[in-house]
Amino acid sequence: MVQMGNWVCDRMVGMDTMNAYDVVLLPTMGQAVAYRKAAATRGDALFGVTVSTFEAWVADLWELYGDGRAIATRLQREALLRVLCDGEQSCACALDRVAAACVAEAAGLPAFEAAVAAASEGALAGVGAAEVQVLRLAAAYYARLEELGLVEFGCVLAELAPALPARSVRVLFEDAAPLSAAQQALFAACGSLDVTVHAAGGNEGPVRAPEGVRVRFAFPSGGYAWPALLADIVRAAVDDDGRAGVEHDALFAARVVVAASNPALLFEQVAPELSREGLAVALRGRRRFVDTDFGRALLSLRRFSCAESGTAHIAGYGDIAACDVERWCRADLADWALSPFSGLSRKAAFALDADMRADRSIDRQAVRERLGRESSTFASMERVAAQLDAQGIAELVAAVHRMTNRSEAWRAEQLAALSAADRVASAAKLAGLAPAAAFELLERAQVDVSRIVAPRGVAAAGLPYPDVLIAGQEDAAALGRGACEVLVAADLTSAAYPAADRETAASSLLEKLGIGCTDSALGRQRRAFFALEHAPLRELVLERCLNDASAEPTYACAVLEEFIDCYRADLTATDDIDNVYSLPAALQEGMLLRGEDALCENRMLGAKPQVAARVAAPVTGALSEAARQLVVLPRVLQGGEVLREPCLSPSQIESYLECPYKWFAQRRLRLDDLDEGFGPLEMGDFAHNVLHSFYKHFAEDLGQRKVTAENMAQARELMADVLARHKALQPHLRTSVNRLIPTSEMERRELAELEAKLMAYLDYEAQLLPTFWPAYLEYDVAAGGAVEYAGQKLLGTADRIDVDGDGRCVVIDYKGSLSGAYALAVREQGHLGKVQALIYAQVVRHTLGLDPVGALYVCYGRVKRATGAYDGRVLENAHLPNMKHKDCMCADRPFADVLDETEEAVAAALERMLAGDIEPRPATPEACKWCPVSSCSKRKG
Numbered sequence: 001m002v003q004m005g006n007w008v009c010d011r012m013v014g015m016d017t018m019n020a021y022d023v024v025l026l027p028t029m030g031q032a033v034a035y036r037k038a039a040a041t042r043g044d045a046l047f048g049v050t051v052s053t054f055e056a057w058v059a060d061l062w063e064l065y066g067d068g069r070a071i072a073t074r075l076q077r078e079a080l081l082r083v084l085c086d087g088e089q090s091c092a093c094a095l096d097r098v099a100a101a102c103v104a105e106a107a108g109l110p111a112f113e114a115a116v117a118a119a120s121e122g123a124l125a126g127v128g129a130a131e132v133q134v135l136r137l138a139a140a141y142y143a144r145l146e147e148l149g150l151v152e153f154g155c156v157l158a159e160l161a162p163a164l165p166a167r168s169v170r171v172l173f174e175d176a177a178p179l180s181a182a183q184q185a186l187f188a189a190c191g192s193l194d195v196t197v198h199a200a201g202g203n204e205g206p207v208r209a210p211e212g213v214r215v216r217f218a219f220p221s222g223g224y225a226w227p228a229l230l231a232d233i234v235r236a237a238v239d240d241d242g243r244a245g246v247e248h249d250a251l252f253a254a255r256v257v258v259a260a261s262n263p264a265l266l267f268e269q270v271a272p273e274l275s276r277e278g279l280a281v282a283l284r285g286r287r288r289f290v291d292t293d294f295g296r297a298l299l300s301l302r303r304f305s306c307a308e309s310g311t312a313h314i315a316g317y318g319d320i321a322a323c324d325v326e327r328w329c330r331a332d333l334a335d336w337a338l339s340p341f342s343g344l345s346r347k348a349a350f351a352l353d354a355d356m357r358a359d360r361s362i363d364r365q366a367v368r369e370r371l372g373r374e375s376s377t378f379a380s381m382e383r384v385a386a387q388l389d390a391q392g393i394a395e396l397v398a399a400v401h402r403m404t405n406r407s408e409a410w411r412a413e414q415l416a417a418l419s420a421a422d423r424v425a426s427a428a429k430l431a432g433l434a435p436a437a438a439f440e441l442l443e444r445a446q447v448d449v450s451r452i453v454a455p456r457g458v459a460a461a462g463l464p465y466p467d468v469l470i471a472g473q474e475d476a477a478a479l480g481r482g483a484c485e486v487l488v489a490a491d492l493t494s495a496a497y498p499a500a501d502r503e504t505a506a507s508s509l510l511e512k513l514g515i516g517c518t519d520s521a522l523g524r525q526r527r528a529f530f531a532l533e534h535a536p537l538r539e540l541v542l543e544r545c546l547n548d549a550s551a552e553p554t555y556a557c558a559v560l561e562e563f564i565d566c567y568r569a570d571l572t573a574t575d576d577i578d579n580v581y582s583l584p585a586a587l588q589e590g591m592l593l594r595g596e597d598a599l600c601e602n603r604m605l606g607a608k609p610q611v612a613a614r615v616a617a618p619v620t621g622a623l624s625e626a627a628r629q630l631v632v633l634p635r636v637l638q639g640g641e642v643l644r645e646p647c648l649s650p651s652q653i654e655s656y657l658e659c660p661y662k663w664f665a666q667r668r669l670r671l672d673d674l675d676e677g678f679g680p681l682e683m684g685d686f687a688h689n690v691l692h693s694f695y696k697h698f699a700e701d702l703g704q705r706k707v708t709a710e711n712m713a714q715a716r717e718l719m720a721d722v723l724a725r726h727k728a729l730q731p732h733l734r735t736s737v738n739r740l741i742p743t744s745e746m747e748r749r750e751l752a753e754l755e756a757k758l759m760a761y762l763d764y765e766a767q768l769l770p771t772f773w774p775a776y777l778e779y780d781v782a783a784g785g786a787v788e789y790a791g792q793k794l795l796g797t798a799d800r801i802d803v804d805g806d807g808r809c810v811v812i813d814y815k816g817s818l819s820g821a822y823a824l825a826v827r828e829q830g831h832l833g834k835v836q837a838l839i840y841a842q843v844v845r846h847t848l849g850l851d852p853v854g855a856l857y858v859c860y861g862r863v864k865r866a867t868g869a870y871d872g873r874v875l876e877n878a879h880l881p882n883m884k885h886k887d888c889m890c891a892d893r894p895f896a897d898v899l900d901e902t903e904e905a906v907a908a909a910l911e912r913m914l915a916g917d918i919e920p921r922p923a924t925p926e927a928c929k930w931c932p933v934s935s936c937s938k939r940k941g
Contacts (some may be wrong), residue, residue: 020170020172021049021170021171021172021196022048022049022050022169022170022171023049023050023051023052023057023169023170023171024049024050024051024052024171024172024174025052025053025054025171025172025173025174025176026051026052026053026174026175027053027175027176027200027478028053028478029052030475030478031175031478031480032051032052032053034251034479034480035051036051038251041251054173054183055153058153058157059071061160061164062156062160065160065163065164066151066156066159066160066163067159067163068149069145069149069150069151070149070151071151071152071153071156072145072150072151072152072153073427074100074104075423075426075427075441076150076427076430076431077100077104077141078096078097078100078427078441079424079427079428079430079431079433079437079438079441080141080144080145080430080431081096081097081099081100081103081137081141082096082431082433082437082440082441083431083432083433083437084096084137084140084141084144085137086434086437095130095133095134095137096137098134098504098505098506098509099134099135099137099141101504101506101507102134102135102138102509102510103138103152103154104154105154105510105515105517106181106182106510106513106515107152107153107154107155108152108154108155108156108157108158108159108182108185109154109181109182109185111513111514111515112510112515113158115127115135115513116135116138116139116142117139118135119132119135119136119138120135120136120139126512127509127512127513130505131505131509131512134505135509148430154182157182157183157185157186158182158185158186160186161186161189162189164190164192164193165192166192167192168192168193168194169192169193169194170194170196171193171195171196172195172196172198173195173196173197173198174198175200176197176200177200177519177523177524178199178203178518178519179197179518180518180519181516181518200527200530201527201530201531201534202526202527202528202529202530202531203526204526205526206526206529206530206533206559206562206563206566207530207566208566209533209540210533212538213536213538213539213540214538214539214540214590215540215542215587216539216540216541216542216590216591216592217541217542217543217544217581217587217588217591217592218230218488218541218543218544218593219543219545219546219581219592219593220543220545220546220593220594220595220596221545221546221547221593221594221595221596222545222546222547222548222596223545223548223549224596224599224602224603225545225594225595225596226490226545226594227266227269227270227602227605228594228601228602228603228604228605229543229592229593229594230258230266230270230488230490230543230605231270231273231274232592232594233256233486233488233541233592234256234270234279234467234468235277237255237256237485237486238255238279238467240485251480251483252465252483252484253465253469253479253483253484254282254465254466254467254468254483254484255465255466255468255484255485255486256469256484256485256486256488257468257469257470257476257479257483257484257486257487257488257535257536258468258469258471258476258487258488258490259471259472259473259475259477259487259489259490259532260471260472260473260490260491261473261491261496261497262491263283263284263285263470263471263475264283264285264287264291264449266470267281267283267285267451267470270468270470270605271283271453271470272453273604273605274453274467274468274605275453275454275455275456276455276456277455278455279455279467279468280452280453280454280455280458280460280463280466280467280468281466281468281469281470282450282451282452282453282466282468282469282470283449283450283451283452283469283470284449284450284470284471284472284475285448285449285470285471285472285475286446286447286449286472287413287446287447287449288445288446289417289420289421289442289443289445289447290443292413292414292416292417292447293339293341293410293413293414293417294341294396294400294414294417294418294421295417295442296335296339297336297339297341298341298381298384298385298421299385299439300332300333300335300336300339301332301333301336301381301382301385302385302386302439303329303332304332304333304336305368305385305386306385306386306435330353330356330357333352333353333356333367334349334352334353336381337349337352337353338350340403341377341381341396341399342375342377342378343375343376343377343378343399348374352370352371352374354674357674357675357676358674358675358676358735358736359676359735360675360676360677360678360741360743361731361741361743368382376399377395377396377399380392380399381396384396384421386435388421388424388425388428388435388439389425390422390425390429393421393422393425396418397415397418400414400415400418407451409450409451409452410451412450413447413449416447416449420442420445420446420447421442424438424442424445425438427441452466469484473489473497473528473532474528476489476531476532476535477527477528477529478531479531480531480535481534481535482535482536482537483535483536484535484536484537485536485537485538486536486538486539486540486541487535487536487539487540487541488541488543489529489532489541489542489543490543491543491545492542492543492544492557492559492560493544493545493555493556493557494554494555494556494557494558495548495554495555496557497525497558497559498521498557499521499522499525499557499558499559500521500522501517501521501522502521522558522559525557525558525559526559526562529559529560533563541592542560542563544556546580546581556582564577564582564583564584564587567584567586567587568584620661620919620920620936620937621660621661621917621919622916622918622919623916627916628914628915628916631664631668631913631914631916631918632646632647632648632668632913632914633668635647635786635795645793646792646793646910647786647792647793647794647795648792648793648794648795648910649794649795649796650794650835650836650839650840651796651836653790653835653836653839653906653909654834654835654839655667656913657831657832657835657906657909658922658923658924658927659920659921659922659923659928659931660912660913660917660919660920660921661918661919661920661921661931661936661938662920662922662927662928662931662933663913664918665931665932665933666931666932671933676735676739676741678740678741678742678743678750681738682738682739683740683750683754684814684815684816685737685738685740686726686730686738686740686754687754687758687814687816687860688778688799688814689726690722690723690726690758691758691799691800691814691860692777692778692799693722693725693726694718694719694722695774696777697718697722698715699774701718705773705774706770706772706773707765707766708770709766712762712763712766715762716759719758719759719762720759723755723758723759727751727755757860757861757862758860760864761860763864764864764881764882767881768866768880768881769802769810769875769880770879771804771879772802772803772804772809772810773802773804774800774801774802775801775802775803775809776798776800776801776803776848777799777800778797778798778799778800779797779800779844780796780797781794781795781796781797781798781840781843781844781847782794782796787843787846789839789842789843789903789906790903790904790906790907790910791907791910791911792907792910792914794839794843796839796840798811798813798837798844799812799813799814800812800813800814801840801844801848801850803850806851807849807850807851808850808851808852808853808874809841809844809848809850809852809853810852810853810854810855810875811837811840811844811852811854811855811856812837812856812857812858813836813837813840813855813856813857813858813868814857814858815857815858815859815860816859816860816861817861817862818859818861818865818867819926820887821833821834821924822834822857822867822868823867823869823884823887823888824868824869824887824888824889824890824898825887825888826887831923831924832902832905832906832923834857834868835902835906837855837868837869838869838898838899839902839906840855841854841855842899842900842903845896845899852895852896852899853870853871853874853875853895854868854869854870854871854875854895855868855869855870856868856870856880863882864882865881865882865883866880866881866882866883867884867887867888868888869890869895870888870890871890871891871895872885872889872891873891874895877889920933920936920937920939921938922939922940925940927940928940
């Protein structure tokens with residue numbers, strides 16, 4: 001017999017009927033413990049009374065009166081269904097998860113059991129083909145459970161009634177949600193059970209707050225303002241509570257309870273500052289396994305260790321680089337190395353990260369060997385990451401116990417995460433589940449987190465209760481009446497607490513089978529809100545951020561709207577809530593507001609900042625007087641000599657002329673990527689080295705000075721040999737020399753394309769400057785010491801200097817691509833353009849005594865062409881193919897005048913540089929293209 005009643009218990013205890021029942025069932029085990037505490041407070045030991053949850057009570061009955069089969073856990077169910085689903089197309093459709101949801105909800109119900117039997121024997125009317133597969137999967141699962149000696153909880157409810165003794169048992173369902181169909185069927189079948197149900201309050205919707213409880217609303221303008229506003233609420237509540245001097249009983253949870261949608265995040269935001277102010281702050285909630293330190297470390301190591309690998313071989317040269325490099329991410333390895341579970345110091349972890357990022361060819365096995373030597377936990381972690389090894393988990397549990405430098409709360413959280421991993425490992429072993437699928441289960445797991453941060457010098461264990469308890473809404477709602485002085489219900493938006501029930505494939509199938517759900521999302525929210533209303537003794541604060549993370553307005557969740565309606569005179573009118581807060585006047589009194597504009601104050605949770613020093617705000621592009629002398633650092637020359645006076649390279653000068661701020665960021669601050677790359681820089685250095693080696697051997701080994709149509713066959717043969725040797729050499733070079741290491745099929749194709757471009761360049765080379773030949777390759781203009789240019793010391797290396805028989809020369813700079821900025825005509829637009837080759841030409845003019853007649857940029861890329869500046873009175877247009885001659889030719893004056901004018905303009909620019917002028921001043925939009933300062937206000941293009 002089932003009797004329904006209203007929610008009448010006080011603090012979860014029917015005070016007048018404590019011993020009127022043999023069994024008292026509550027929603028959670030925590031509430032069951034509180035029930036016993038309340039009874040003990042009244043001097044009643046509840047002798048002979050079972051106080052538990054429904055699930056635990058049924059499990060005890062099954063253990064006593066069942067047939068010996070163990071009840072399957074959720075993990076076992078999901079693992080077994082995944083194994084049964086593997087290898088079929090249904091796995092791709094996640095039919096195992098649909099079947100798991102159906103079994104969890106409806107196992108043991110006649111309609112479901114009949115559908116499973118019918119689907120096993122043949123087609124089932126009224127359901128789709130995929131749904132028939134789900135039911136057949138459930139049938140196979142039942143058979144597998146039988147083999148393993150397991151049984152579903154729902155089937156236990158269906159089979160338990162005949163096994164129970166005839167003795168009458170009085171059962172009280174306290175604070176109960178609507179009974180499920182399986183529960184109703186069990187109680188209907190057991191005539192010996194006299195069941196009374198005290199339904200949880202709130203099923204009909206919210207009511208006004210209890211008499212004597214003040215209702216206030218909190219409206220931070222956004223997420224950044226909420227922690228500071230909460231801190232203000234806590235301070236005020238603690239002050240009021242302290243003045244009142246109220247004593248609380250053993251069931252009191254905290255002075256302030258905060259019910260949040262993400263309690264762990266909110267705890268991390270407010271607990272440190274509040275504890276510094278002398279308050280004890282506790283957390284009670286759940287955290288995703290992947291968000292624990294152990295979860296993050298384990299999954300990072302798994303991605304590193306177990307990523308797919310392959311092999312790559314280039315005929316004649318063997319393995320150039322480890323071919324699995326592109327399949328594992330160095331960031332994953334760094335995440336693991338910096339975690340507490342690596343056993344590495346921060347210095348060793350950063351050193352490992354730097355070494356890995358600087359060498360893209362490093363072999364993963366070599367990394368494993370290094371980690372095995374340096375980390376005491378790597379072997380255990382790797383076994384767990386590979387296959388959830390139980391022995392490895394046990395070793396890590398012992399390691400966590402040894403981490404006494406960590407807080408007890410931290411160790412408890414990691415042990416809970418390890419316990420979750422152990423449970424998944426056990427379920428996977430039972431089911432024969434592959435490691436990859438087992439890790440999918442683990443990634444969906446959650447762990448209980450509980451911690452407390454007490455003020456310095458205060459033992460948390462000695463506190464009767466914390467000042468602040470931050471919990472999830474479900475945990476806060478289970479605390480009972482009078483559990484706190486002030487309750488803050490946070491995140492009351494429709495996004496955080498949607499009222500609509502999610503329609504899933506499982507719910508759709510069960511509906512077709514006539515199995516409806518007796519509860520709803522809105523019902524659960526109403527009961528939780530009702531419990532939250534009745535938890536505080538003094539004040540109820542309801543919080544809703546006015547704007548979400550995208551600065552879009554938020555909307556109140558359904559139960560909050562229903563609660564507000566309790567205070568409105570006319571629900572058909574809208575003018576009373578036509579305001580930004582959607583509140584009637586009666587609820588606007590005492591509203592708590594906070595904006596996001598006071599960034600520092602919000603970050604400090606509203607605490608009064610103490611002035612430590614006043615520092616002038618830095619001005620972009622300006623250097624202090626003290627820093628100006630450091631705008632260019634001393635250089636170390638060959639042989640170890642230190643040159644303390646400013647010394648620059650042509651490429652530095654060219655970068656400064658493009659934009660002083662870009663030069664400062666790239667050349668002085670050196671905002672370089674830590675990772676060894678595979679891009680224009682590496683390809684450019686590779687091409688330069690190949691061309692230098694080619695011309696060197698072309699002259700020394702073949703005795704040829706210039707590539708021509710007649711010696712083209714020899715040139716091609718030599719180029720092929722040089723390319724092969726340089727490719728094979730790359731893995732053996734130092735990582736600091738911009739090696740070109742392909743680690744993926746795409747990069748290998750890019751390298752092959754570069755080789756083809758360099759081979760094709762020989763045809764263009766045969767037409768270029770036929771009366772000149774390469775005489776100086778990679779010419780160091782300061783071989784005998786820094787030279788003078790524009791009044792300053794200069795260092796640098798010219799790619800190539802071609803000469804003719806009359807003492808004239810042309811400076812050539814190789815480029816993978818060209819733009820209009822390289823041509824002399826760009827000066828008509830008011831800026832110097834590219835000057836590197838012109839600077840080298842002027843220096844060569846003074847140091848080698850040659851007569852420069854050209855400073856050219858020659859492209860070996862997809863389109864072979866040249867640009868720059870040349871003396872049109874000396875060089876013929878036909879000798880400079882694929883060039884826009886009108887943009888590059890200097891025909892109306894001596895070429896030396898162009899070099900002198902360039903030097904004068906550079907001298908003026910260097911004077912500004914050494915005076916500390918680094919103001920953002922891009923000469924062209926192209927100057928901003930590769931600038932690392934993406935937030936520059938002067939950025940163009």
